[in-house]
Amino acid sequence: MESCVLIILVAMPGVWGGAWGVTFGDLCALKGTSVVMNCSYDYPSGYSVTNVGWSRPHYAAASGKWRLFFLSRLPTPPVHFEYVGDYNGNCNLKIHDVQRTDEGNYYFSFVTTLDRYTSTTPARLSVKELTAIVRPSTVAEGDDVSLTCVLGCPARTAVVWFRDGQRVLKPVFQARREDAGRYYCAVLGQETVRSASVVLNVQYAPKNVTLSVSPPRGVVQGSSVAFACASDANPPVTPTAYSLYKDGQFVSAGQSHTVLGVQPSHSGLYRCQAWNNVSWRGVDLMNSTEIRLDVQYGPAYISVSLEPQHAVEGSRVNLTCSAVANPAADNYTWWHKRTDSASSSPGPMLWAGSGRVLTLPAVEASHAGL
Structure with a gap:
């Protein structure tokens, strides 16, 4: 009886059972991200990997030369570099929170029971920013x-x-x-x-144009009044780009306007106009709401009219007092100064009545006078 012997050959790492070598490609990473630098390595079969490591060129001040230093010896935060490969052909390297200082060349090396090997060409990491x-x-x-x-x-x-x-x-x-x-x-x-960050500057025509008056009410003849314009605009409206109008007529240019010694003629509707060289729907000039300035003053141009103009004794006569005032006069007092017919000199001033119209039901000689 014949016997048969089966011989099984098992090839242990290197994985490919080939020549010494490291394979990787260049990598581009965004600053702040975490990336994996893909890498594989090969070595002759029959040997085991005992140590692996990544290194970078670093300037050695002592020797004045550039040398390869293992990443573990470089001044970086803990676990900034993390080896995620194995001892069987995978040499991937993970870099956490990539920074500009990580940019450059990287070399991989490994040690087997036979020899050590370092990649002859580097993997280059480029660091970019958004x-x-x-x-x-x-x-x-x-x-x-x-x-x-x-x-x-x-x-x-x-x-x-x-x-x-x-x-x-x-x-x-x-x-x-x-x-x-x-x-x-x-x-x-x-x-x-x-x-x-990049700034977006949005320019817009004046909005919320306002006109304020100080004092806001109770402006009395002879006092002072100040006008002030304001708006929301980008670019801001320059002081000289404001205009003040009264009853549709131009008054002055400027953000503020003061009137000293206000007169009744200053009463009217005022508005402010603003522009900043930016249009809104084809409109360049923006106006405020109109404000009425009402200047108050005491009675002026007081006059008395007589009806009928020629009175005879015993007839009815109405005396009417007229005056220009703001607010309108609402209290009238009549005084009578008699004239002495003998001397033609005026007598004392006597109270004669109140109200805008004084009625004399029957005129007498004693009513003569001022």
Whole structure:
């Protein structure tokens, strides 16, 4: 009886059972993200890997030369570099919270029971940052604005937009004045990875133009009154770009106007007009609500009329007193100064009555006088 012997050959690592070598590619990463540098290595079969390590060129001050230093010896935060490979052909390296200082060349080396090997060419890490672009950065209210986030790395990455910390849903919109602020883009799901902020300046025509008067009421003839204009605008309205109008007629240019020695002729409807070289729906000049200035003054131009103009003794006579005043006079007092017929000299002033009209039912000689 013949016997048969089965011989099983098992090839232990290297994985490929080939020559010494390390395979990896260059990597581009956004600042602040965590990335994995993919890497594989090979070595002759029959040997075991006893140690692995990543290193970077570092300037050695003592020798004045550049040397490879293991990442564990470099001044970096704990677990900034994390080896996520194995001892069987996978040499992946994870870098947490990538920074500009991480940019550069990386080398992988490993030690087997036979020999040690270091990659002859490096893997290069490029570190980029998100760049926010707002076009245009200065815009008139109602115009279109577009937001563009430049990644810097070729890999497609989803991004989101924020304005002053608040989420922006649309990257293209018509600008409103409340859209002004600081914009930045960030990686979706890693919002701490963000660009620098870019300011959007939204210009708009004057709004809420107001005219105030001081004092607001009770302006008396001979006193002073001050007018002041204000508005909400971007760019702000310069003082010389305000104008004051009375009853539709230009009064003066400037944000403020003071009248000394107010007269009744200053009464009327006043409004303020403002402009800042920005139009709103084709309108350049914006007006405030009109304010009425009512100058108060005492009775003036007092006159007395007689009806009938020629009175005879015993007839009825009405004396009417007229005056210009603001507010209108509401209290009239009549006085009578008799004339002495013998001497033709006026006598004492006597009270004769009250009211705008004084009626003498039957005229007598004693009524003669002033």
